[in-house]
Amino acid sequence: MNMKKAISAFLSTALLVGTATAAPIVNKMGKNAFNTQISAGIEQVLGKYTQSAMLNPSVAYYETYAAKTFLPINDVSTVSKSDDSNSVVLTDYISLNAQSANGSALGLRMALAPQESRLEAARTMAESGLIKTGDILISTRPQFANSLQYLALQLLNTHISTAVVVTEGGRKVVYNIDMPMDSDMLGGVAVGFGKSVMDSVHFTEENENLMLQVLRPRLTSAQRANMQVWLEKALKAAQAKTMYPGSISFNTDYNSPTFRDNGDLSFVQDTARLILGQKMKDHDHMQMFCSEFAWVMLSLRDCNPDGSNLKSCVSEFFRPMQMLGTAFSGGKGSDQSLYGMTDGIPMLIGQTGASPQLAMSLIDFALPGVEKEAKGLSNGHKGVAAAMAPLIKQMNGYFKLTLSQNAQQIDGARAQLNPASPRNYSPTGFGVHAAMPNEINGQTVTQKKLDYVVTIKYVPKAKLKDLQSK
8 A cells, every 4th residue: 555545544544533423312202102102022122020911011100200291302313213233212111001181101211222332322322412411310120120118119219320421532421420439330341440331330230120210400501511510520539539438438328318407518518629629628527328429419500610609509409308298288389398209109190190999009019018029139228128117018008098188197197207217318319309290280399300301221232123223
């Protein structure tokens, strides 16, 4: 090859590398979405986890969202089909149909991604706009359905990550940042420690029993810009191991948050100082669990990332939640305790417009009074489940009581049950926020701070081929 041809070949290759684009998102959602499961092959892709004549056999209804609450994604770029085996497929998934004219189906907007190319999928979801900086990624475990009743009350949610979209080499990519900041969470295979593209051990070891619910915080453009800087700095601190575990270690007691109901948010301020490479002022050492770290980061949304006004800018992202809220006993849309962390099951059932008889059957399906083993559940969750066992036994009866519309009895029961657990910001609390209806009795639900975007499920490329190309 002569010099001119060699230079030409080099430039051509460089141009191709420089203009490389991510695989597309293939949109297979129905025009009348949420009325039907449009892909006949979806069950074979997902596998079967629950068995019930009235429920879709792959995903329990309490692991889904009401279709009326799905965040519109008109700004996401998609194509109708693709021969690229790395493409991500969007499709509708229905778990339970609407039960009245004004009711909503319960289901998921599925993003089926090839598990063999997670880095490329992370680029696709970032460049298309499907995932944005600050989005919350809830790890949910479909195969835990009909196991521990504690897990049903948690809506099968077990962990929270936060998404950070960055531009590297001219291309956008989404990384996850987590607490604990260890190799299980941040030890990405494709890029390296601190740059997990949902490819660390947590996301891959039990892939068959994992879906990621993507929730979007309701942020202004200025708040999102602040979050971009804070999260990028936090990611660098995690990579450099300057925060964890020396100054912040992992809290395995998920029922013991750092938050105390006294207005003290100094732990948020000290976290910000650590991210900025400064010393803490109010704590010698802190412990946090996964969703606590996500809540702390979002509580910095109004703060200049130079750290100049930490004492005045920090504010609760959402009010840490009680177990049970006022929604079923006449609560108003403006009530910041309208829904509690444990209200997910009756809240979802109510949005379908189900009759009281069906609602009771759905409650029994979720809380049958029988416990089965949940293999792979963390010791932290097992500990909370054991500690909360006496309370959990009462939830079936309480949920059925909410159907009575007897406000006095519901309030009395709630007053007895709520003190069993402190206000908290568990993974389920984030999920409940996104699952809240936008309105109640014609009033805007102002408590709601997140919206449901999509559910990511990594599957083998071989199972995606027909969905991608036809």
